[in-house]
Amino acid sequence: MNGDLVIAYDVNRDTSLGDIKTSAGYFVHHFAPSSLSRIPKNVVFVIDQSGSMAGRKMEQDDHFGLITFDSSIFHWKRELVQANKKNLESAKTFAQNIRDRGATDINAAVLEGSRMLNAHPREGSASIVILLTDGDPTSGETNLERIQSNVRRDIEDKFPLYCLGFGYDVNFEFLEKMSLQNNGVARRIYEDSDADLQLKGFYEEVATPLLTDVTMIYNGVTNLTQTNFSQYYNGSEIVVAGQITDNNIETFTPQVVAISKDRRVTFSDTNATVEYTGTDFDSHIQRPLGENTDVLHKPKEGETTQALPPLVGQRQLPRRKGSRAYSKSFRLPGGWPMLGY
Numbered sequence: 001m002n003g004d005l006v007i008a009y010d011v012n013r014d015t016s017l018g019d020i021k022t023s024a025g026y027f028v029h030h031f032a033p034s035s036l037s038r039i040p041k042n043v044v045f046v047i048d049q050s051g052s053m054a055g056r057k058m059e060q061d062d063h064f065g066l067i068t069f070d071s072s073i074f075h076w077k078r079e080l081v082q083a084n085k086k087n088l089e090s091a092k093t094f095a096q097n098i099r100d101r102g103a104t105d106i107n108a109a110v111l112e113g114s115r116m117l118n119a120h121p122r123e124g125s126a127s128i129v130i131l132l133t134d135g136d137p138t139s140g141e142t143n144l145e146r147i148q149s150n151v152r153r154d155i156e157d158k159f160p161l162y163c164l165g166f167g168y169d170v171n172f173e174f175l176e177k178m179s180l181q182n183n184g185v186a187r188r189i190y191e192d193s194d195a196d197l198q199l200k201g202f203y204e205e206v207a208t209p210l211l212t213d214v215t216m217i218y219n220g221v222t223n224l225t226q227t228n229f230s231q232y233y234n235g236s237e238i239v240v241a242g243q244i245t246d247n248n249i250e251t252f253t254p255q256v257v258a259i260s261k262d263r264r265v266t267f268s269d270t271n272a273t274v275e276y277t278g279t280d281f282d283s284h285i286q287r288p289l290g291e292n293t294d295v296l297h298k299p300k301e302g303e304t305t306q307a308l309p310p311l312v313g314q315r316q317l318p319r320r321k322g323s324r325a326y327s328k329s330f331r332l333p334g335g336w337p338m339l340g341y
Contacts, residue, residue, distance in 0.1 A: 017267045020254060025247035029216070029254060032237040036210040037261040040125045042080055044113040047095075048104060048133040048166075063125075065116045066091055069109035071139035080120040103139035106131070107147045110161070114154045124262050126209035126231050127159035133175070134166035144171070148178045160184035160230050162206060164199070167191060183230045208234035211258040211265075216240045220251030232258065 018031040040061040047068045062083040066076035076094045081087045113129045141147055155161060161182035163175035166189050176186040189198050211232040218224065224242040232238060244252050256267040 017254060017256060022244065022249065022252075026241065026243050027221070027252065028239065028241040029218075030237055030239055031216065031232075031256060031267075033210070033232075033267065034234075036234075038234070039209045039212065039261045040122070041207075041209055042117055042120055042122060042125055042127040044080070044116050044129050046109045046113040046129060046131045048135065063120065063122070064091070065113070066094060067109060067113055067116075069105055069112075071103040071105050073105075073108055073112050078116075080116060104133065104135045104137055105140035106133060106137045107141035107150055110147075110151050111154050114151070117159060124259075126212050128162065128206060128231075129155075129159065130162045130164065130203075130206075131175070132164045132166070134170050136171045136174070144174050148174075148181060151178055152181050155182050157183060157230065162186070162202075164189055164202065205236070206233055210234050211260055214238065214256065214258040217255040217257060218242060219253040220245050220248060 016033045018029060018033070020027060020029045040063070042063045044065040044067065047066070048070075063080040064083055064087075065080045068074045068076075076091055077087075110129065110131055113131070117127045117129065136142075137144070137147060141150065151161065161179050162184040163179040163186040165172045165175045165186060170188070172186065172188055179186040187198075187202050189195055189202075192198070209231050212230065214229040214232050216227040216229075216238070218227075218240075221242045221244055225240055227240055229238055258265055258267075
């Protein structure tokens, strides 16, 4: 058999509150509601001057913006616009004319993307910034810690920042830390012939938001992992773990509060099923995330290290193996099919 074999599965969810298992005074809660209405999204793509992106098409009730940058910022439109046929065609034409240029001012570009979203608040929608870059900051503010601080202060936990780094030349550790500090994730995109599929796969993960401002509430527990999540997407899962106070299951009451498309929703414990399992969770439960979102030391490209389990509440993203180094220019085939209609 040639090619990658991918096995996808899920378990039955008896209630909308999800699946809760307990063992030896600890619990783990898997929350993955379905049958929810899709929330319209506001997306700003912040693109290094040498790239483009592919993925699932935008919907009519979505709004989007497009910025390219090198040492300067270039707007397709200065504000977000509706994802209708006319605007999508115009955006694709703009994207097809992106050319590789000079220096890289990531700080100014991400702050401008944040400004565009803040200037376009829409109730009942989910906002996202997606940064695509293949280089280090070389213009404007170049101190990595100051850039991360500026971005975190500007976004203020209002929406997630997703970072896509192209090739081995990119400072992926910097992008990963900045995305984690702003409730997002980072992904490395490789030069393989399926680079457009890698981009499409990433975009599909965040293309269908179902809930925003998700708060996991538990009575009678301590030592909780992360309990607040800015957004929940179709096909994803939120996982929270903690310790039940005095191992008293009678005082343990879970609840989830979030905002759906047009209203605030509550998933209560009325129909919850709490299942006991013999598996010891305590050895797998990590420390609470708190406010320290610094990324632990990572090896440089080519080095090896013992893999650590992901923190509860965070998705472990797949990494591609056997990929070649990526060149400076990352023009991709297929243009912008995600802007199709």
